Amino acid sequence: MTSLVVVSAGLSNPSSTRLLADGLTSDTVEALGAGVEVTTIELRDLAHQITDHLLTGFPGVKLGEAIEVVRRADGIIAVTPVFSASYSGLFKNFFDVLEEGVLDGKPVLVAATAGTARHSLVIEHALRPLFSYLHAVVVPTGVFAATDDFGDDGLDRRSARAAGELAALMGKASAPAGSLGNRRTVEDEFAEPTPFDKLLRQASGR
């Protein structure tokens, strides 16, 4: 079973951010074919727990589950409204509380919504660098939707193209854990601790 996780940072209900996320999801599911499990994470529902995590350093139960789902995802669709020339604070905070390495090598489709097309480069100037920094594989086509894009053929075409790229990456590039570089995550250490003599050698730089 392939796991597709959708992270939506829309605040209202219904929200155009969620609408865009749903469209991208159905296109991706279609492109992937059978055997896809979709989990949608609405960050609004986790807003308090995300703030608590920033303050206390550990996730509440629901947030912990959401992080676990993202850790195990084969591919991610991340959608945010544009706030003040960038992704929303809530959207950023969610990715801030992920442990190092959670997104390593994961295919991510980035998308954003805003009132007008003037914000469209937020995809390239804010979202893409964020996920590149987190060592995700960002699909070449990002999808931006201004209010008047909904119902427009152009959005459908971009959505289908981005979804196709994500599906292709999920098929071909879903790297097994640990195959990217030599990063060992905390989870790796618990599963298979580095032998002490090796820790001692590393400590002394030998």
Next chain:
Amino acid sequence: MQIGIFSVGDVTTDPTTGRTPTEFERIQAQVEIAKKADDIGLDVFATGEHHNPPFISSAPTTTLAWIAAQTKNLIMSTATTLITTNDPVLLAEDYAKLQHLSGGRVDLMMGRGNTGPVYPWFGKDIRQGINLAIENYALLHQLWREDVVTWKGRFRTPLQGYTSTPRPLDGVPPFVWHGSIRSPEIAEQAAFYGDGYFHNHIFWPSTHAEQMIRLYRQQWEKHGHGPSDTAIVGLGGQFFMRKNSQDAWKDFRPYFDNAPVYGHGPSLEQFVDGTPLSVGSPQQILEKTLSFRDYAGDYQRQLFLIDHAGLPLKTVLEQLDLLGDILPEMRKGFAEGRPAHIPEAPTHASMVAKAGGGKDSTVYAEADAATGHRAEDLMEVSA
């Protein structure tokens, strides 16, 4: 089972009165709290180590020596000693001296510290945190076990034929615990040496403690120290109690809501539910404490944090009185169903017995190899 308290040594405004103690008041309060702990029959007092405001816990061996001089049975310990930024050569001296002064009532817990800036204050690099903890402890371990050490490493100047003084009391180094919340390398380190492992077990969900303890116990067995259930485990904990549960919640809430670490975050209810913090009647504190064994197994040391977040001395001493009242029941509870082969935490006496009796390990110096002088000669010269 050892039961005791550990103190961070924070100077925090009492949110109910707006009053902030002076350093003098807080330092003296810590001493009063430790003396009270001895009075009610607790086993351990451990001080933190911080080198910046709002803490009063720098110079930990000075504090511990002063407390040791005024207590009878209490074991002096730390929570934690910064093995990253302290020179292991100095640590070896300080804690061996404390052993001699306190008659062996000392052990210590290694940690990496909780603030980044402390590293440069002592000329160290925070990116090397784990590596410093590993190399420095390896040297400290050697200094306490070999009279003459020749050593070369990465983080300090080499040692040539160096003898750390005083030698450990009775030839037995202090027992060492390693504290870490989420670094598996430290659980591995503790297991490798056959040392104790302590999880601070406050502020975070118990799943963190459970995961670390499981790894430590597994590696303890793997490194040949015995079955996993004989590993030496310590846990922290945090409580606030009143005779009536409602009073405990009412009285603790303002301190919780404004506490430096978790204040202005989750509610007290969420925190009690999701972390080892217990608030309520003595009976409720007793029950939650005894439930720690469900995921930690039978363990050796339980320390409580009771003097933080601006709680005034009077309240802290009341907390200790209440703890004293339930202490016999707590000990009884911990003993219930505990298999006979589970060891107690090592003490100076038990380690001396295990070594086949104490031996004086004083190293009497020959003439100084460089100058040919002996101490007596130099005294004659200065006279």
